[in-house]
Amino acid sequence: MAELSVSVNGELTAAQVDPRTLLSDYLRDHLGLTGTHVGCEHGYCGACTVLVDGASVRSCLTLAVQADGRSVDTVESLASNGELHPIQQAFKECHGLQCGFCTPGLLMSVLELAATNPGCGRDEIREHLSGNVCRCTGYHHIVDAVEAALNSVREQGDGS
Amino acid sequence: MAADQAPRYFGARVARRQDDRLLRGDGRYVADISPAGVLAAKFVRSDEAHAVVAGIDIEAASVAEGVKEVFVGEDFADNEIRCVSSYAGFQESAQPILALDRVRHVGEALAMVVADNEYVAEDAAELVVADLEPLPAAVDIDTALDVGCAPLHPGWRDNAFVRRRATTYGFNEASSSAPHRVSIELHNGRHSGVPIETRACVAEHDPGTGRFRLHTTTQIPHLIRAGLSWALGVPESLIQVIAPDVGGGFGIKAQLYPEEVACCLAARRLSRPVKWVEDRREHFVAAHHSREHRHSVTGYFDDDGTILALEADIAVDMGAYSVFPWTATMDGGMAMGILPGPYRIHEYSVSSTSVCTNKTPYGAYRGVARPAACFSIERLMDQIARHLGVDRVEIRNRNLLADGDYPWRSPSGLIYDSGSLVESLDAVLALGDLEGLLKRQADARTAGRLVGVGLAVFTEQTAHTTQEFKQRGVPIVFGYETAKVRLDASGTAVVSASIHDHGQGLETTLAQVAADRLGLDLEQIRVEYGDTEQVAYGAGTFASRSAVLAGGAVTKAADAVADTLRQVAAHMLEAAPEDMVVETGRVSVAGSPSQFLETTELCRLIYQRPERLPEGVEPHLEASRTYDAHPGTGAYTNAAHLASVEIDPLTGKTRVLSYAVVEDCGPMINPTIVEGQIFGGVAQGVGSALFEEFLYDEAGQPLSTTFADYLVPVMSDIPDFQVAHLQTPSPHTIGGLKGMGEGGAIAPGAVIASAVEDALSHLVGTVTVDRLPLTPERVLGYIDAANGNGTGP
Numbered sequence: 011m012a013e014l015s016v017s018v019n020g021e022l023t024a025a026q027v028d029p030r031t032l033l034s035d036y037l038r039d040h041l042g043l044t045g046t047h048v049g050c051e052h053g054y055c056g057a058c059t060v061l062v063d064g065a066s067v068r069s070c071l072t073l074a075v076q077a078d079g080r081s082v083d084t085v086e087s088l089a090s091n092g093e094l095h096p097i098q099q100a101f102k103e104c105h106g107l108q109c110g111f112c113t114p115g116l117l118m119s120v121l122e123l124a125a126t127n128p129g130c131g132r133d134e135i136r137e138h139l140s141g142n143v144c145r146c147t148g149y150h151h152i153v154d155a156v157e158a159a160l161n162s163v164r165e166q167g168d169g170s
Numbered sequence: 171m172a173a174d175q176a177p178r179y180f181g182a183r184v185a186r187r188q189d190d191r192l193l194r195g196d197g198r199y200v201a202d203i204s205p206a207g208v209l210a211a212k213f214v215r216s217d218e219a220h221a222v223v224a225g226i227d228i229e230a231a232s233v234a235e236g237v238k239e240v241f242v243g244e245d246f247a248d249n250e251i252r253c254v255s256s257y258a259g260f261q262e263s264a265q266p267i268l269a270l271d272r273v274r275h276v277g278e279a280l281a282m283v284v285a286d287n288e289y290v291a292e293d294a295a296e297l298v299v300a301d302l303e304p305l306p307a308a309v310d311i312d313t314a315l316d317v318g319c320a321p322l323h324p325g326w327r328d329n330a331f332v333r334r335r336a337t338t339y340g341f342n343e344a345s346s347s348a349p350h351r352v353s354i355e356l357h358n359g360r361h362s363g364v365p366i367e368t369r370a371c372v373a374e375h376d377p378g379t380g381r382f383r384l385h386t387t388t389q390i391p392h393l394i395r396a397g398l399s400w401a402l403g404v405p406e407s408l409i410q411v412i413a414p415d416v417g418g419g420f421g422i423k424a425q426l427y428p429e430e431v432a433c434c435l436a437a438r439r440l441s442r443p444v445k446w447v448e449d450r451r452e453h454f455v456a457a458h459h460s461r462e463h464r465h466s467v468t469g470y471f472d473d474d475g476t477i478l479a480l481e482a483d484i485a486v487d488m489g490a491y492s493v494f495p496w497t498a499t500m501d502g503g504m505a506m507g508i509l510p511g512p513y514r515i516h517e518y519s520v521s522s523t524s525v526c527t528n529k530t531p532y533g534a535y536r537g538v539a540r541p542a543a544c545f546s547i548e549r550l551m552d553q554i555a556r557h558l559g560v561d562r563v564e565i566r567n568r569n570l571l572a573d574g575d576y577p578w579r580s581p582s583g584l585i586y587d588s589g590s591l592v593e594s595l596d597a598v599l600a601l602g603d604l605e606g607l608l609k610r611q612a613d614a615r616t617a618g619r620l621v622g623v624g625l626a627v628f629t630e631q632t633a634h635t636t637q638e639f640k641q642r643g644v645p646i647v648f649g650y651e652t653a654k655v656r657l658d659a660s661g662t663a664v665v666s667a668s669i670h671d672h673g674q675g676l677e678t679t680l681a682q683v684a685a686d687r688l689g690l691d692l693e694q695i696r697v698e699y700g701d702t703e704q705v706a707y708g709a710g711t712f713a714s715r716s717a718v719l720a721g722g723a724v725t726k727a728a729d730a731v732a733d734t735l736r737q738v739a740a741h742m743l744e745a746a747p748e749d750m751v752v753e754t755g756r757v758s759v760a761g762s763p764s765q766f767l768e769t770t771e772l773c774r775l776i777y778q779r780p781e782r783l784p785e786g787v788e789p790h791l792e793a794s795r796t797y798d799a800h801p802g803t804g805a806y807t808n809a810a811h812l813a814s815v816e817i818d819p820l821t822g823k824t825r826v827l828s829y830a831v832v833e834d835c836g837p838m839i840n841p842t843i844v845e846g847q848i849f850g851g852v853a854q855g856v857g858s859a860l861f862e863e864f865l866y867d868e869a870g871q872p873l874s875t876t877f878a879d880y881l882v883p884v885m886s887d888i889p890d891f892q893v894a895h896l897q898t899p900s901p902h903t904i905g906g907l908k909g910m911g912e913g914g915a916i917a918p919g920a921v922i923a924s925a926v927e928d929a930l931s932h933l934v935g936t937v938t939v940d941r942l943p944l945t946p947e948r949v950l951g952y953i954d955a956a957n958g959n960g961t962g963p
């Protein structure tokens with residue numbers, strides 16, 4: 011068993027885990043944060059994407075102990091005071107989700123994109139987000155949603 | 171009767187009701203459900219395609235720490251999945267829950283380890299040793315049908331589940347007197363829906379009452395209950411099936427699977443909940459495959475290109491077992507029916523063979539046989555155009571059904587109710603800017619680049635019910651869907667529907683329908699589905715029928731409830747019920763809007779002041795109705811697609827540059843949702859056309875078992891779409907609705923093949939693109955063939 015202490019969505023969590031425990035399993039099974047989904051467990055689909063110290067990682071390819079002493083953000087961190095995050099709002103308004111299974115991982119990738127490259131256009135959005143597979147939407151409405159989300163993030167940035 | 175107000179929600183692009191919870195991560199998918207005391211299951215699967223099971227050593231696994239039990243075939247020998255078609259000559263297969271004396275495909279489950287958690291179960295599964303004695307495997311259609319190939323199931327004559335044939339009366343004469351004929355053999359790769367959520371289930375059994383509860387990733391909860399009842403030998407009243415949020419289905423989750431039966435049986439044996447979450451590798455070898463068709467088609471036509479007769483021989487590689495509830499005949503039958511497509515073809519001769527092979531069993535996938543049928547007829551049209559030197563659009567216009575042709579009885583006996591084929595083709599050429607595409611193509615060619623334009627037109631049977639399924643020889647004839655509408659004393663409504671929503675947005679569209687009929691706000695309506703204890707019997711969601719059938723059932727049930735509102739309001743206002751109008755939030759007297767009762771007031775009165783009700787009115791606001799879209803032959807949606815592609819001559823990689831769709835699915839409840847369905851379908855179709863294939867080697871070993879070798883389209887593979895709608899109502903359905911969930915996925919194979927052929931057409935020799943997917947290696951093969959090197963792909 012390994013000692014683990016990791017901040018998840020701003021709260022410190024501590025546990026004894028089997029060292030082989032995946033971060034995705036730690037979040038889902040130990041902490042009950044089932045918003046993070048697992049679609050392939052081999053690092054391809056991106057459904058399990060979370061941010062570790064602000065950078066996106068595949069939680070299915072990351073051991074929980076690798077996050078020791080770090081800070082993890084999951085989809086559950088996005089909405090605040092009951093209000094959807096602007097990225098979530100954009101996905102809702104643009105019909106950027108159907109079954110919703112790929113959505114949490116995608117939202118976290120978009121959050122990273124908004125922080126690192128908020129000015130990118132449709133083609134760049136497609137390149138950046140090609141690590142998140144969606145089987146339902148055909149992507150068009152997702153690109154609409156990301157465009158709208160980046161716009162509103164930029165506007166907020168300008169305003170502050 | 172006085173007319174109610176115009177709809178507020180029908181036709182509106184309202185945002186989806188379910189999105190908030192899904193966006194917050196509050197969705198509740200099967201893998202998220204863990205009842206107290208739950209155990210984890212892991213299946214040990216065959217790594218041989220065809221073998222005698224000489225023995226399975228579970229000794230070490232059974233005593234491993236944390237393991238509760240290891241089950242093998244004999245433990246569940248009283249149970250099996252059997253789905254028998256009523257077609258003459260159908261040969262039955264019995265699919266064991268865990269393999270008995272034989273395995274018939276790689277991925278077939280041999281043993282089931284149940285343990286404290288998934289990690290322990292997976293470790294223990296590694297300790298199970300199966301002694302398999304390999305047998306020759308029948309991995310393709312020709313090998314399986316060869317007279318020298320031993321039948322894969324006991325007592326069989328050969329390896330055809332069924333062979334069928336049909337010929338119209340005048341076929342021989344029409345074909346023999348035709349001045350021209352063109353033949354082509356077409357191959358569709360084996361692939362499937364591959365939802366991002368894999369399969370999963372959680373089984374519970376209550377020893378006290380004998381009741382089972384199964385949470386499972388399914389599109390068809392009631393049919394799963396029926397299938398489980400057969401497989402378990404337990405009446406349906408003791409089985410509850412719940413499909414909560416489901417992460418995409420596309421048909422793959424519309425079959426009963428052995429794992430669902432196994433988890434129920436294990437939960438009963440162990441008196442503990444048993445949970446199984448499929449891993450992706452299992453999904454590729456054990457979740458049902460689809461799409462692998464081979465069609466030989468011949469078109470007979472006159473000097474103008476008018477088709478005089480059509481001949482087709484269809485073979486479908488159905489894998490090892492007949493699946494519940496569709497049987498192993500669905501794809502072959504569907505292809506026979508729809509192959510003549512949108513064209514005015516009178517004479518038709520068709521045969522079809524559903525072939526049993528040592529591959530993963532074959533189930534439904536979005537479009538069911540229609541993508542292959544569209545690929546065949548549209549490829550044939552392109553070849554006829556080339557043969558006569560006529561333009562591809564022109565040859566279609568000469569043969570497409572026109573407005574005056576409806577209702578059209580196709581040579582396979584389908585009744586096309588309505589459509590706008592010529593108009594949709596015309597419209598897509600404008601929307602996708604054919605002229606501009608051709609200009610850019612000419613410029614690209616001058617620059618030495620390979621750019622092509624492709625198109626296809628199709629008609630799609632949707633919302634077909636009893637009449638259609640009766641003819642398909644399935645053991646359960648599905649048709650109708652059911653909806654219950656209940657208004658409560660606080661004036662809010664619950665709609666319970668027998669369909670399932672796993673992305674299609676029915677939670678929203680059915681609320682739109684109900685809100686209009688009841689004069690309520692969308693927020694006042696909750697839609698529930700997925701739990702067999704909660705909603706009335708119905709088939710579920712598949713075959714582009716849920717909005718039409720559940721929408722119709724909701725309309726009927728809501729109208730019945732609205733009638734009670736009218737009756738009571740009329741009584742209170744001393745007016746005639748037929749003069750009452752349902753408006754937003756109130757029921758008023760036609761022509762005197764100041765005379766009204768608020769709906770909430772009426773609701774409270776009906777439940778809580780029964781003494782004030784008129785005689786004969788019961789104090790409740792609830793109605794359940796079924797709807798089957800009589801006559802059940804289907805509402806025909808049509809569409810035309812136009813795309814352009816560019817091929818990299820060095821790598822053979824094809825890139826889709828533009829894609830336009832004009833679709834006519836009649837009136838739309840929510841156009842945004844319709845467009846989302848079209849886009850999603852087209853992207854899956856692009857996957858079918860360019861990337862996706864379950865490859866096997868000669869020994870029956872699957873070569874595509876991770877996302878690294880089974881490629882699905884990612885965001886950079888798919889262009890922005892252009893979409894426009896026509897709205898020809900169906901004469902057969904409430905509101906004129908037609909289904910459209912599958913349509914997007916039907917044409918892309920045909921469109922992209924046409925575009926690739928066009929891109930290569932100015933090279934030295936012509937090539938005929940006859941095979942999907944068009945992977946870079948295949949395209950390089952076509953380029954070599956066109957340049958006069960090599961023999962093609």
Ligand code: FES
Nearest residue numbers: 049050054056070
């Ligand atoms: S589940 Fe981690 S990448 Fe697919």
Ligand code: FES
Nearest residue numbers: 108109144145146
């Ligand atoms: S919304 Fe279903 S996988 Fe993306």
